[in-house]
Amino acid sequence: MILEIKNLSFAYDKQFIFKDLNFSLESPSVLSILGPNGIGKTTLIKCLLGIKKKTEGEILFDGKDIDKFEKKDFYSFVAYLKQGGKETSIYTVLDTVLLGLASQINPLLKPKDSDIEKVNNMLEELGIYHLKDKYVSKLSGGEAQMVFMARALVREPEILILDEPESNLDYRNQLLMLDTIDRLKSRGKLIIFNTHYPEHALRYSNKVLMLNKNYKYKFGNTADIITKENIEETYRIKAAVGELKDGDTMYKDIIPLSIV
Amino acid sequence: MKTANKKINIFVAILLIVLPIVISTVCLGFGRLSIPINEIIDYFKGNPISNQNKLILANVRIPRIVSAMLVGAALPLAGLIFQSYFSNPLATPDTLGVASGSSFGAALAILFGFNIFGIEISAFVFGLLTIVITGITGLKRDESKQTIILAGIIVGSLFQSLVSLVKFVADTDTVLPSITFFLMGSFQSIGKETLFVSVPIVVICILIIFLLRWRINLLTVDEEVVKTMGVNITLLRMIVIVAATIITAISIAMAGQVGWVGLIVPHFCRMLVGENHTKLVPFTISIGICFMVIIDTIARSMFAAEIPLSVLTSLIGAPFFIYMIRSRTGVKL
Incomplete structure (x- = not known):
C-alpha cells in the first residue's frame, strides 16, 4: 500500500495547525511523528484517520483520496489505537475485542463462532488470551492497551495508526507495544505513530516526520532526521x-x- | 464446557420467557375478588368459567396486566438504552427530562381533548424534543458526559412547570382531574382501545432494540474510536434513541410517570449478568415485566384504596439504589 500526502493543511477557524505537508510512504514501513507538545501531531493523525476533515490538500491511499472512500471500505484497511490510558471499556476483554469486527457482523445478529475464533487467535497472538473473560476496567494500563491493540488488529488492517502508543506504560509494556509494531512491519504492514520518545523512533521506525514551529517540518529516513x-x-x-x-x-x- | 454453556444459556432463555408469563398469570387472580388459578387457566384454554370472573378477567384484569407488562418492559429498557447512550449510570427517562417532556405532551393532548392515539403522538413528540434539548445542552463537544444529568434536570423542570401551566388553564371540573390522575401513574384507567394502539408500537420498538442488542455495545465505545470501526454509528444511535423515546412516551401516555423502574431494573440486571447488552437487553425486559406486574398487583390489592405506583416504586427503588451505590459491584459504566 502506498500513502501519499500532498500539500496537506489543517486549520481550526482559519488558524492553521499545519500547512503544506508533503511526504509519501510505502508498506512495509514504520513512520514515527515527532515534535513538541501542541504542534499538531495528534491532529495530523486524526486527519489521516478521517476523524478530522482535512482543510486542504490530498491524502491518497494507493492513489485514491481519503474523501472518496466509503467509510466501511476505508476502515477495513485502516485501524486506530488511541493513546494509552485515554480509553476504557466496560466490557470483558473478549466482548471488547469482538467490537472490532462490528463492521463485518450483520447488524441484527450476534457474532458467529468464527468471529469469536478470530478474536481468540488475536488474543493468543498478543499474549493476552488468559485475560479473555476479565473486565477491561480491572486490568493494568499495559494490559488494557494490548486489548485495544487487539481490537484494532482483529480486522487485519493494512495500515495501523497509533497515537502515542507507549505513553503511560512502563518499560516492559513499552517494549511489548513497540515489538508488536515491529512484528506488524515485518508482515508487510504500514504503521504510523506519534511519539515523545526520539529513541523509540530511532529503534523502531525507518521513516520520521518531525514537525516544527512555523509550519516547518522534516521528513526522511530515520538516521537522517534524528540528529x-x-x-x-x-x-x-x-x-x-x-x-x-x-x-x-x-x-x-x-x-x-x-x-x- | 462449550456445550454445557450452551445448555445453560438455553435454560436461562426459557426461564426469561416463562417467568413473566407465570407471574402475570398468577397475578391475574389477585384483586378485590380473587380468582383461582385453575379458572384463569381454564379461561385461556377456552373452557367455560363463571360469567362474572370471565368479565373481570376480560375487561379489567387482562388489560391491566398487559399494560403493566408493557410498561414494565418499556421503561427499564429505555433506561438501559439512555444509560448506555450517554455513558451515564444515572441516565433514565426521569433524569433526562424525557418523562417530564412526554408528560407535558400528554397533558397538552388531554387539554385539547385528543384521543389516546393523539395523546401518544403528542407524548412522543415532546419526549423526543426533550431528549434533543437535553442532549444539545448536556453534551458540549469534548466535554465530560456528567453534565447530561444536570441538563436533564433543568430541561425536566422546565417541562414540569409547563405541565403546571397546562393544569392551571385546564377546566377544574373535567380536564384537571383527568390530567392529575393520569400523571400520578396508574394502570387503572387503561382500556382495551388504548392497548390496541400501544401494544403493537411498543412491541415493534422493543423488538428492534432486541435485535440490535449486540450492536448496542458500540454505544459505549470511545467517540473517536467508534468512528474508525467502519460502522454507521450515527444511524444506530438514532434508531435506538428514537425507539427508546417512543416506548417511554407510550408508557407515560398509558400509565403516567412511573418513577425509578427505568433506573433500578437495568442496574439490577447489570449486577446479575454484567455489561454485555446481548444479555442485558433480554434480562432487563424480562425482569422489568416481572417487577412491574408484581408492583402493580401490590398497588391494587394490598389496601382497599389503590396506592399510586410511583409511591411503591420509590419506596423500593430508593433503598435498593442506595444499596447498589454502596456495594462494590454496584453502579459503574
Whole structure:
C-alpha cells in the first residue's frame, strides 16, 4: 500500500495547525511523528484517520483520496489505537475485542463462532488470551492497551495508526507495544505513530516526520532526521547523542541535557 | 464446557420467557375478588368459567396486566438504552427530562381533548424534543458526559412547570382531574382501545432494540474510536434513541410517570449478568415485566384504596439504589 500526502493543511477557524505537508510512504514501513507538545501531531493523525476533515490538500491511499472512500471500505484497511490510558471499556476483554469486527457482523445478529475464533487467535497472538473473560476496567494500563491493540488488529488492517502508543506504560509494556509494531512491519504492514520518545523512533521506525514551529517540518529516513541538530532545534534544548553497546549491537541514545 | 454453556444459556432463555408469563398469570387472580388459578387457566384454554370472573378477567384484569407488562418492559429498557447512550449510570427517562417532556405532551393532548392515539403522538413528540434539548445542552463537544444529568434536570423542570401551566388553564371540573390522575401513574384507567394502539408500537420498538442488542455495545465505545470501526454509528444511535423515546412516551401516555423502574431494573440486571447488552437487553425486559406486574398487583390489592405506583416504586427503588451505590459491584459504566 502506498500513502501519499500532498500539500496537506489543517486549520481550526482559519488558524492553521499545519500547512503544506508533503511526504509519501510505502508498506512495509514504520513512520514515527515527532515534535513538541501542541504542534499538531495528534491532529495530523486524526486527519489521516478521517476523524478530522482535512482543510486542504490530498491524502491518497494507493492513489485514491481519503474523501472518496466509503467509510466501511476505508476502515477495513485502516485501524486506530488511541493513546494509552485515554480509553476504557466496560466490557470483558473478549466482548471488547469482538467490537472490532462490528463492521463485518450483520447488524441484527450476534457474532458467529468464527468471529469469536478470530478474536481468540488475536488474543493468543498478543499474549493476552488468559485475560479473555476479565473486565477491561480491572486490568493494568499495559494490559488494557494490548486489548485495544487487539481490537484494532482483529480486522487485519493494512495500515495501523497509533497515537502515542507507549505513553503511560512502563518499560516492559513499552517494549511489548513497540515489538508488536515491529512484528506488524515485518508482515508487510504500514504503521504510523506519534511519539515523545526520539529513541523509540530511532529503534523502531525507518521513516520520521518531525514537525516544527512555523509550519516547518522534516521528513526522511530515520538516521537522517534524528540528529543532534534537529533534536535541539525542534525541542529547543541541548541534547547529547551517544552510543550504547550491548554485546555486538550498537544502540543510539539521546539524552536531553538542558533548556535553551 | 462449550456445550454445557450452551445448555445453560438455553435454560436461562426459557426461564426469561416463562417467568413473566407465570407471574402475570398468577397475578391475574389477585384483586378485590380473587380468582383461582385453575379458572384463569381454564379461561385461556377456552373452557367455560363463571360469567362474572370471565368479565373481570376480560375487561379489567387482562388489560391491566398487559399494560403493566408493557410498561414494565418499556421503561427499564429505555433506561438501559439512555444509560448506555450517554455513558451515564444515572441516565433514565426521569433524569433526562424525557418523562417530564412526554408528560407535558400528554397533558397538552388531554387539554385539547385528543384521543389516546393523539395523546401518544403528542407524548412522543415532546419526549423526543426533550431528549434533543437535553442532549444539545448536556453534551458540549469534548466535554465530560456528567453534565447530561444536570441538563436533564433543568430541561425536566422546565417541562414540569409547563405541565403546571397546562393544569392551571385546564377546566377544574373535567380536564384537571383527568390530567392529575393520569400523571400520578396508574394502570387503572387503561382500556382495551388504548392497548390496541400501544401494544403493537411498543412491541415493534422493543423488538428492534432486541435485535440490535449486540450492536448496542458500540454505544459505549470511545467517540473517536467508534468512528474508525467502519460502522454507521450515527444511524444506530438514532434508531435506538428514537425507539427508546417512543416506548417511554407510550408508557407515560398509558400509565403516567412511573418513577425509578427505568433506573433500578437495568442496574439490577447489570449486577446479575454484567455489561454485555446481548444479555442485558433480554434480562432487563424480562425482569422489568416481572417487577412491574408484581408492583402493580401490590398497588391494587394490598389496601382497599389503590396506592399510586410511583409511591411503591420509590419506596423500593430508593433503598435498593442506595444499596447498589454502596456495594462494590454496584453502579459503574
